[in-house]
Amino acid sequence: MLKRATSTATRRVRVALATAVATVATLFVVPSPAAEAFPVEAFAFGGNSHASMTRAMLTRAVLDYFGISNPSVATRRAIDDIAAANEAVDGDQVSSAKHFDGENFSGGKALIQTHFSNVVTLLLIGNPSGARLSFGAALHTIQDFYAHSNWVELGIRSPTRALWTTDAIGTIAGPREATCNGSTLLTTKLTSGYYGGEDRTPQIASKCRHGGPTDFSAGFGGINKDFSDTLLSPHATFHAEAARQATAGSRLFLDDINFSVGQFFTEELLAV
Numbered sequence: 001m002l003k004r005a006t007s008t009a010t011r012r013v014r015v016a017l018a019t020a021v022a023t024v025a026t027l028f029v030v031p032s033p034a035a036e037a038f039p040v041e042a043f044a045f046g047g048n049s050h051a052s053m054t055r056a057m058l059t060r061a062v063l064d065y066f067g068i069s070n071p072s073v074a075t076r077r078a079i080d081d082i083a084a085a086n087e088a089v090d091g092d093q094v095s096s097a098k099h100f101d102g103e104n105f106s107g108g109k110a111l112i113q114t115h116f117s118n119v120v121t122l123l124l125i126g127n128p129s130g131a132r133l134s135f136g137a138a139l140h141t142i143q144d145f146y147a148h149s150n151w152v153e154l155g156i157r158s159p160t161r162a163l164w165t166t167d168a169i170g171t172i173a174g175p176r177e178a179t180c181n182g183s184t185l186l187t188t189k190l191t192s193g194y195y196g197g198e199d200r201t202p203q204i205a206s207k208c209r210h211g212g213p214t215d216f217s218a219g220f221g222g223i224n225k226d227f228s229d230t231l232l233s234p235h236a237t238f239h240a241e242a243a244r245q246a247t248a249g250s251r252l253f254l255d256d257i258n259f260s261v262g263q264f265f266t267e268e269l270l271a272v
Helices: 006-025 032-036 050-066 073-091 105-124 128-148 236-261 263-269
Strands: none
Touching: 050 073, 050 128, 050 236, 050 263, 073 128, 105 128, 105 236, 105 263, 128 236, 128 263, 236 263
């Protein structure tokens, strides 16, 4: 989930945090360790980064699929490669599809479907390393769906396979339908926040922003749930549920890959 991990985004967040802390410090005494409150590994979902969620999900899958509670060095390396491919998606802060931003649900879904097909094909032709790259990238976009859309706010309590199947994701707000007033949602249809600098811009002012210190789009507020702190995520109160569904949705994707290729090729994917 991050909203943009590691390099560029992490620098942006650090600058924004430094500015916020400096402002607050004029009114309160702020302990110096506060600057280290958030992980530097990646950053969507605060303590539950894209990488940590991915590693936890895959480690559990290795136990569930193969009965292995202590993965081998090779398996841990494969898991790390998948987690790194996940984080690498945040190197692209222009594509709304990769992050399910700007109500680009069709673009995000098409991307995940392409990754699904690529993972299956690469495994079947004996290229598990390439499959891990595509698999990790798909997980990032899946995880961002729950952090950047209003899926959780709509009261839905389970992840969806519709992100890569032919099923409809839901009823999506139209480009000229009002969806937000600041951080307040105005719609019961599916929407997601627009992020400054990406390839989609809102047609009307009453669309949701992504929000947070790295979003320089017009307006105020936002609906992202990347972090559990309201300084970074306007909808931080929904963070835990978004992270839970992001992890569960990632497992559904793996389960469907496993169903498509069979256990032998899943073993190849995870280097079991």
